[in-house]
Amino acid sequence: MIRLDSIKVSFGDFTAIPHLDLHVRPGEFFTLLGPSGCGKTTALRTLAGFIQPAGGTVTVDGKDVTRLPSDKRQVGMVFQNYALFPSMSVWENIAFGLRVRKEKGAESDRMVRDIACRVELSDEQLAKNVAELSGGQQQRVAVARALVLRPKILLLDEPLSNLDAKLRHQLRQQLKDLQSEFGITTVYVTHDQDEALAMSDRVAVFNKGVVEQVGTPQEIYDHAATEFVCNFIGDSSTLTPEFVAQVNAASGARLSTRASSYLRVEKASLDAPAGGGAVGLSAKVLSRTYHGLHSRYVVRSHGADIRLLVREDGGAHPEPGTETTVYVRPDHILQYHPETGAALQEQDRQEQDQAVALP
16 A cells, blocks of 8 residues: 655755655554654655655555655645644634535535544534634544545544543544544554554554564564664563573573563563463562552562562562562563664574673
8 A cells, every 4th residue: 555665864964764664554554653753753744745755765556656746645644733724613624625625515514524423523513613622622623634535545643642641542542443434544653652552553663763663563562673662662671681590590491691681561470370381580579559450569589670560459469678479481581682682583592692792
């Protein structure tokens, strides 16, 4: 559906994107994720036609659109600040593109009311000025204005970032439901990892203009390809060589003690997990923080501060200062080359122990 091949974007002497290859499938909800200034919005605006790349091609449905103006690409865009017209009513904002396209009055009215219903905007709200609406309602207007033109592609640039946390959580599900209902190919930009994991079919993680990994949310989370992706996505504990050595000694595993090693917070436990495979290591409880459904613990074991979660409706709840046991499965430990940051494969770990000196 969408291909970006060998895209290079420069602003004067600064190269924002040195080389970008991406393929977005038809009907996919595809997210560009990364910290501020990483190039994700630049990539989106290049796809939209607002930025002309210095090199490479943009292809939509097999057609080269690299030099095509933005209004000829059949894309709908929702901006971070919504870019609504404050002097117009909600109805006029949604109908603006239809008027530019010279859609007939009766048909335009039908299309506006149909899309307003789908995004849960009432007839009363259609008559209001956009300034009278809440942030969440304005976001719906911006989405409706993009969708009413029935574009092939919907582009969204951090559309929820100006909303409070509760409303963001509510509206991201509505956005995903709308995307599924319309079956429209969607490219979504965000710096919020929770949004990316919850909404996406696939995610591209950007870092300094380079895509470090493309995959499903589960692939990105459980099998982060680089140390940057591991640290940017989710919450992990940094493990010491001594901790890794103890895991090896207790389990017979062959983890590298010289690699950068991490453990996701939900992968450690204070109770022996069912099914076996985990080893128990001595630890001391440093802190416990109550969060309602669970408590967040920090325990120290062989020089590593291990963060973990314990549900309030079951399991051990030791007090800070007490001795305990932390259980870890060797195959849950993520390891990366200390110089390149690339994930270590099973066969690489012995080589790294022999070839890489400790920092």
